[in-house]
Amino acid sequence: MGKPLPAYAARAAKPSAAKPQAANQNSPQSAAIDAETLLGMEFAPVDYVVEGYVAEGLTILAGRPKLGKSWMALGFCIAVATGGQTLGVDCEEGDVLYLALEDNRRRLKDRLNVVLSPAQVRPNMARLSLKTEAKKLGAGLIEEIEEWRSKAANPKLIVIDTLSMVRPPKKANQDSYAADYDAISPLQKYAGEHRLAVIVVHHVRKAEAEDPLEAVSGTNGLTGAADTIMVLNRTTDGPKLYGRGRDIEEIEKALRFDKGTWEVLGNAEDVKQSEQRRKIVDVLTDATRALTPDEVAKEAGMKVTNVNYLLRVLVKAGGVEKVGYGQYKIQGR
Incomplete structure (x- = not known):
């Protein structure tokens, strides 16, 4: 008879019956895990909703007012809901929920008509669900989102435009960092649990920042809780999109805006x-x-x-x- 396998080899030889974990599952676990067991676990690959830009998990899309953040968010929604293209990337079709909380239905229709022009060649938009009102986090928002997700055939993307419309009030004696982190961490947890991409549209500070992530309005509690940060900015060289995240490579793209659609010109430096x-x-x-x-x-x-x-x-x-x-x-x- 051969020698018995060492304990670590015996564990590794056993087939794993566990369901693969989400690739960016960052939920805290109460019990410690030994490294050998972790190495034997299977994790599903990251699901990219917009390859190179938006992955499953929580993304903050920040920029100055009236710069075109909502147009970019709407572009993501339309591309995913129709299996179309945005920022030069082909998207896999799926169900999308867009909470356009600073718009009304008339303005939303106008925006859709701009992006989908001409009307005679527009794709079927039935997989894009739109809402102009929603409850705040901690007061029913997650439950509203879950109701939509449970009924959707293939939920892939949720966009919340903007954070200020769903953000809960700061608690008494709560410091700013904790308030910022607590404001969006429930969305990050929900996105990870259900392998969804959740984009939250937000603003940047008025003051310039050397690091684009430092431009995001609020404390590092916001950027620390999110999986990806994207900052839309305009400089003397034109509009740019900067991105950094746990599951995307660092990017800085030069952009052009035309008829409600953002187009990537290439790497900003090039x-x-x-x-x-x-x-x-x-x-x-x-x-x-x-x-x-x-x-x-x-x-x-x-x-x-x-x-x-x-x-x-x-x-x-x-x-x-x-x-x-x-x-x-x-x-x-």
């Missing part, structure tokens, strides 16, 4: 450099002689350090040539 390269080429094309980096920067309205770098890129690519000492011109001219 798009910025592309635009800056075009400016440099335009300046050199219009020049009657070779120019120094300082002269190009002045004409293009750019930093000299950026111009120096991009001139080297353009020379390597073959569109620009260096002549003399530190002067540049369009190749062949």
